[in-house]
Amino acid sequence: MIWLADSSAGRVFAVRPALNAVVPVALASSTEETVGPLSALATGPDALYAIEPARRRVLRLDRQGRVMQAFGGDVLRQPRAIAVDRHRRVYVTDGIERRMHLFRAGRHAGSFTAQSFGATEFSDLRVQDDELVIADAPGGRVHLFRVLPEEPAS
Numbered sequence: 028m029i030w031l032a033d034s035s036a037g038r039v040f041a042v043r044p045a046l047n048a049v050v051p052v053a054l055a056s057s058t059e060e061t062v063g064p065l066s067a068l069a070t071g072p073d074a075l076y077a078i079e080p081a082r083r084r085v086l087r088l089d090r091q092g093r094v095m096q097a098f099g100g101d102v103l104r105q106p107r108a109i110a111v112d113r114h115r116r117v118y119v120t121d122g123i124e125r126r127m128h129l130f131r132a133g134r135h136a137g138s139f140t141a142q143s144f145g146a147t148e149f150s151d152l153r154v155q156d157d158e159l160v161i162a163d164a165p166g167g168r169v170h171l172f173r174v175l176p177e178e179p180a181s
Contacts, residue, residue: 052092071111078106098133110152112174120149
């Protein structure tokens with residue numbers, strides 16, 4: 028399945044190529060709160076993750092479009108790109124701060140400058156298998172980094 032966000036109309040679609048179908052997903056919150064337009068999506072092993080730029084936060088959605096968790100609103104100023112690794116760590120770039128923020132279980136776990144990765148800026152992010160891919164448009168480069176599992180607490 029492929030997920031698409033139409034930020035201008037504030038809708039999410041599930042594309043099912045095998046069925047030749049495009050299905051709109053109704054976004055719903057467990058509260059009466061309305062979900063605003065989404066600008067970026069990433070699939071994780073347990074959920075779909077989306078950036079809601081108007082509220083400067085990340086939404087964790089189930090496959091039916093229900094909001095299971097919202098986080099990052101206290102840290103993010105202009106969230107742009109998002110990626111999720113197989114360990115459920117969420118990476119979000121911030122256009123104003125020019126940083127990448129890391130979240131674990133919806134909690135802020137740290138932030139990094141583009142320069143700390145040898146990049147000029149974070150233009151886009153992806154996680155593929157065990158690699159974090161960072162696009163650096165101004166620098167004209169793509170950076171690959173190995174994603175390691177969490178070390179067990181001692």
